[in-house]
Amino acid sequence: MAAALCAAQDPDLAAVLASERRRTAVIERCAAAVCSVMAMDSPGGGSGVVFDPAGFVLTNFHVVGKADDDYHLPDAPEPPAADLAKWRTEHPDADAAAVAEFTKAWKDSWCDENWPSGTDLYKPKKVGMPDGKLYEGIVLGIDPGSDLAVLRLVPKAPGQTWPYCDFGDSDALLAGETVFAMGNPFLLATDFTPTVTFGIVSGTHRYQEGSGQRMLVYPDCIQVDAPVNPGNSGGPLFNEAGQVVGINGRISIGDRGRVNVGVGFAIASNQIKNFLGDLMAGRHAEHGTLDMSAWFMNSGTGDERRRGVYVQQMFRDAIVADAGVSIGDEITWFNGSDVRSANQLATLIGVLPAFTWVSLGYRPAQGENAFGDERRVTLRMAYLDTGSSKDGHGADARMASRSDRRLAARAIMARWQFGADEPSGRTFTLAAAGGGDGSDGYTARSDGTRLQLQLGERTLVQAGASESFAREGGQIRSLAVEERARLDRELRSNPFLWNGRTIGERLRDALLRGGVHVHGIAGYRFALPGDGDCEAWLTLDGRPLGCAFRDPIGRKRVEYHIHPAQFYFVADGELQPGWSVATATVEHDESWFARKP
Amino acid sequence: MKTILIAVAAVTAGIATIPAQTEDFGAAYSFDERKPQTPVERVIAKVQPSLVKVHGASGIRGITSYATGIIVSKQGHILTLDQILIQQDRTRVVLYDGSVHRAKVLPEDPGLGVRLLKIDPTLVNGELQALWPPDEEGARYRTGQFVVSVGNCFRLAEFSEKLSATFGVVVGKADTALRYRLQDVKYDGELILTDACNNPGHYGGALFTLDGRWLGINARLLDSKETNTMLSAVIPVRDVLPYLEDHILGKRRVEEVVEKVPAWTGMVLFDKAGRRSPPAYVDRVVRGSPAEQLGLRPDDLVVRIDDYSIRSCKEYREVLEKYAAGDSVQLTWKRGTTIKNGELKLARDPKAEEAKK
Numbered sequence: 001m002a003a004a005l006c007a008a009q010d011p012d013l014a015a016v017l018a019s020e021r022r023r024t025a026v027i028e029r030c031a032a033a034v035c036s037v038m039a040m041d042s043p044g045g046g047s048g049v050v051f052d053p054a055g056f057v058l059t060n061f062h063v064v065g066k067a068d069d070d071y072h073l074p075d076a077p078e079p080p081a082a083d084l085a086k087w088r089t090e091h092p093d094a095d096a097a098a099v100a101e102f103t104k105a106w107k108d109s110w111c112d113e114n115w116p117s118g119t120d121l122y123k124p125k126k127v128g129m130p131d132g133k134l135y136e137g138i139v140l141g142i143d144p145g146s147d148l149a150v151l152r153l154v155p156k157a158p159g160q161t162w163p164y165c166d167f168g169d170s171d172a173l174l175a176g177e178t179v180f181a182m183g184n185p186f187l188l189a190t191d192f193t194p195t196v197t198f199g200i201v202s203g204t205h206r207y208q209e210g211s212g213q214r215m216l217v218y219p220d221c222i223q224v225d226a227p228v229n230p231g232n233s234g235g236p237l238f239n240e241a242g243q244v245v246g247i248n249g250r251i252s253i254g255d256r257g258r259v260n261v262g263v264g265f266a267i268a269s270n271q272i273k274n275f276l277g278d279l280m281a282g283r284h285a286e287h288g289t290l291d292m293s294a295w296f297m298n299s300g301t302g303d304e305r306r307r308g309v310y311v312q313q314m315f316r317d318a319i320v321a322d323a324g325v326s327i328g329d330e331i332t333w334f335n336g337s338d339v340r341s342a343n344q345l346a347t348l349i350g351v352l353p354a355f356t357w358v359s360l361g362y363r364p365a366q367g368e369n370a371f372g373d374e375r376r377v378t379l380r381m382a383y384l385d386t387g388s389s390k391d392g393h394g395a396d397a398r399m400a401s402r403s404d405r406r407l408a409a410r411a412i413m414a415r416w417q418f419g420a421d422e423p424s425g426r427t428f429t430l431a432a433a434g435g436g437d438g439s440d441g442y443t444a445r446s447d448g449t450r451l452q453l454q455l456g457e458r459t460l461v462q463a464g465a466s467e468s469f470a471r472e473g474g475q476i477r478s479l480a481v482e483e484r485a486r487l488d489r490e491l492r493s494n495p496f497l498w499n500g501r502t503i504g505e506r507l508r509d510a511l512l513r514g515g516v517h518v519h520g521i522a523g524y525r526f527a528l529p530g531d532g533d534c535e536a537w538l539t540l541d542g543r544p545l546g547c548a549f550r551d552p553i554g555r556k557r558v559e560y561h562i563h564p565a566q567f568y569f570v571a572d573g574e575l576q577p578g579w580s581v582a583t584a585t586v587e588h589d590e591s592w593f594a595r596k597p
Numbered sequence: 598m599k600t601i602l603i604a605v606a607a608v609t610a611g612i613a614t615i616p617a618q619t620e621d622f623g624a625a626y627s628f629d630e631r632k633p634q635t636p637v638e639r640v641i642a643k644v645q646p647s648l649v650k651v652h653g654a655s656g657i658r659g660i661t662s663y664a665t666g667i668i669v670s671k672q673g674h675i676l677t678l679d680q681i682l683i684q685q686d687r688t689r690v691v692l693y694d695g696s697v698h699r700a701k702v703l704p705e706d707p708g709l710g711v712r713l714l715k716i717d718p719t720l721v722n723g724e725l726q727a728l729w730p731p732d733e734e735g736a737r738y739r740t741g742q743f744v745v746s747v748g749n750c751f752r753l754a755e756f757s758e759k760l761s762a763t764f765g766v767v768v769g770k771a772d773t774a775l776r777y778r779l780q781d782v783k784y785d786g787e788l789i790l791t792d793a794c795n796n797p798g799h800y801g802g803a804l805f806t807l808d809g810r811w812l813g814i815n816a817r818l819l820d821s822k823e824t825n826t827m828l829s830a831v832i833p834v835r836d837v838l839p840y841l842e843d844h845i846l847g848k849r850r851v852e853e854v855v856e857k858v859p860a861w862t863g864m865v866l867f868d869k870a871g872r873r874s875p876p877a878y879v880d881r882v883v884r885g886s887p888a889e890q891l892g893l894r895p896d897d898l899v900v901r902i903d904d905y906s907i908r909s910c911k912e913y914r915e916v917l918e919k920y921a922a923g924d925s926v927q928l929t930w931k932r933g934t935t936i937k938n939g940e941l942k943l944a945r946d947p948k949a950e951e952a953k954k
Contacts, residue, residue: 203761204630
């Protein structure tokens with residue numbers, strides 16, 4: 001009351017109070033999503049933040065720690081009595097052996113659904129929310145390479161949701177911008193109410209080396225002067241709008257031991273987004289590498305001054321060596337950015353997941369202090385072995401259980417908005433540009449449920465569940481097996497053929513398989529039920545990004561990486577140059593699916 | 598660069614044609630920054646080109662080998678703190694654009710603990726963006742005022758990477774006369790104290806107000822082992838002005854040369870040689886000396902001269918050097934369990950006078 005009175009008399013004070021109200025409101029909203037993460041049976045812990053209302057929590061890898069070697073997956077429960085009784089009525093003459101077989105099959109399918117794969121197993125964690133309640137947290141994905149982990153809260157009642165915070169754009173941060181950190185420093189809060197500390201961004205795009213075998217690298221972090229202390233690890237860094245722009249993970253320390261000296265580092269949210277798909281799918285997120293080390297050199301004087309980033313070490317079989325780069329070459333360009341320092345190159349590479357397609361520019365060394373013209377190559381990054389996991393690097397080594405991945409897929413979709421009003425027709429044309437022979441080019445036209453595929457002289461149509469045909473040389477015929485499969489797989493996996501009315505249905509039974517990265521755009525990979533190894537790729541906000549499936553006609557696995565300015569057509573892991581894609585949103589035409597042209 | 602687009606019959610709007618994979622297209626990941634908007638962001642962005650990274654010889658015994666410097670002239674003068682291991686021929690300066698320059702080391706100012714470096718301006722791309730101490734009005738600061746401190750703490754920024762910035766308020770000012778550990782501070786004047794974080798490497802950086810006025814140069818942390826506290830101290834830039842004018846503008850100030858006569862108290866302390874200087878116990882008092890007139894006796898312990906705490910014979914001597922014969926000081930001493938104090942009139946040492954004759 002007194003404050004309001006003063007404010008009325010003093011416009012400056014009114015402005016200060018208004019800004020204070022805005023700030024406290026943002027803090028109040030954010031605080032509800034900040035949690036404490038602790039092990040079940042040992043002291044210590046860190047912080048985390050809920051980023052999805054279905055209870056997905058982001059924290060640091062060093063908070064969840066390495067896998068629990070002594071942990072075993074729980075045994076499958078006995079089949080429910082109702083299921084057993086139903087089976088008995090269906091099989092009235094079943095003997096004991098048949099019952100045992102049914103029980104085993106039921107248990108196997110239970111394990112298949114509820115057990116994660118991989119060898120790094122974690123005991124559930126304790127997660128304390130600011131509502132004062134403790135939840136069980138299932139460790140899903142881990143990223144030891146850059147210190148991240150995702151947990152899923154186990155609801156206390158079906159359908160429970162949690163307060164959550166959205167991610168912000170960490171690349172929009174500027175030195176001097178106000179930020180606040182939240183978490184549970186020194187585990188002070190026994191009721192899990194987070195501590196709030198306030199500061200500014202001191203620096204952006206900082207590269208901080210890791211420890212051990214390339215673990216816990218912070219390739220692109222935000223430096224802040226907001227006090228960050230032990231226990232803050234895994235907690236969020238917010239911008240003024242209350243969006244998560246980073247995860248606080250480490251601090252530089254001075255002479256006074258392991259406490260804040262005003263230099264904290266947060267993992268940038270845009271880097272986190274690149275790994276979010278892998279983390280939510282329960283994977284061991286892999287970082288990309290070019291298999292080489294390059295150092296900044298600044299030597300010589302006057303006209304002979306050499307300043308740049310030069311390749312210092314690489315393996316004989318390194319991917320960059322295959323691309324033509326040798327020791328001593330100058331690295332000039334990476335993915336559209338001029339390379340100015342070794343730190344910057346490490347930042348550019350460090351934020352990318354393994355197996356991402358990248359472009360590299362270099363000038364080959366030609367004798368002493370001479371370099372050729374810049375060459376540019378496109379290559380697929382290898383994975384960086386952090387030595388932190390027993391899990392192999394196979395496609396499905398570490399993975400959350402099917403039920404967790406189904407839940408993740410539904411949680412992701414639940415937050416997307418689909419425009420149901422726009423034209424429902426979609427066309428998708430893959431064409432050879434110049435050099436290609438055009439044998440794989442085609443045009444697909446769909447209204448979201450039906451599909452017409454024009455493959456050279458052939459036109460394949462799937463006009464309904466039972467209505468399909470091929471038209472070739474003016475003749476109508478029924479589809480060959482592989483043609484039918486091709487239509488089915490194209491429509492199931494290619495999100496560019498879906499529309500707002502059908503996308504929900506298309507993804508209804510999908511499982512989250514991991515993340516994908518198409519030239520700076522992060523996305524999710526959804527595995528679709530059915531044969532053909534079909535994957536649909538969508539961006540974090542639900543726009544189509546590409547797809548992958550086994551093409552039964554061309555007999556290869558095709559991948560379309562579709563960036564608005566760039567298209568990668570990959571067949572059986574090899575980049576196919578000279579292809580382009582055109583997509584269009586149009587009013588659909590009934591003649592697409594008609595037997596008569 | 599070959600980029601071929603294929604044509605699609607335009608049916609309605611919403612067509613996107615994505616070109617084939619090429620090696621020349623937009624950045625996947627951009628370092629481009631948005632424009633600064635708030636006063637803090639604006640100050641930090643504005644001053645970055647005027648600050649440099651300073652690398653000295655490799656550090657030994659906990660003396661960091663890196664610091665920050667401030668460009669103070671277009672001719673290549675750079676002001677830094679004289680507390681890193683700076684050696685002629687081994688000192689390098691990294692400018693905002695990432696270029697590395699050898700720096701010549703100019704004489705330091707022993708009173709301030711600052712030093713000028715000089716780089717060759719003809720080797721610099723473009724013009725150096727120099728700062729200069731503001732006028733007296735502009736250099737004024739008040740407790741509670743918001744400040745931004747910019748420097749290269751922990752050498753986090755390399756080459757063209759931007760220096761770190763921290764934010765805080767002026768928490769007060771300190772007269773170094775009150776300092777507890779005399780050996781730590783060379784500077785003998787008023788220091789600005791701030792809670793804007795200051796760490797190794799940040800030293801030699803600059804402190805600014807939110808409207809971009811340059812207030813001071815980051816000094817080393819002042820610390821107290823007794824209370825386990827540390828304070829960020831900043832040397833006011835106005836105090837550095839005479840040194841800058843002397844070395845950059847060649848404006849040598851004519852100082853009045855006054856012959857200083859050493860002060861004499863007539864107390865002889867019990868000062869045995871050793872690694873640690875012992876407490877300032879009086880061994881004997883010269884007859885007829887100022888100390889005797891004030892009533893000092895052997896075994897008295899001198900604990901304070903004016904505002905200076907005296908904890909050892911060494912500190913007693915150092916403090917006394919600040920005074921001259923003819924000055925008066927408030928002396929506090931301890932006798933047994935009682936504290937006494939009184940005004941001590943400093944005199945000329947009769948023996949020294951005789952020797953002179």
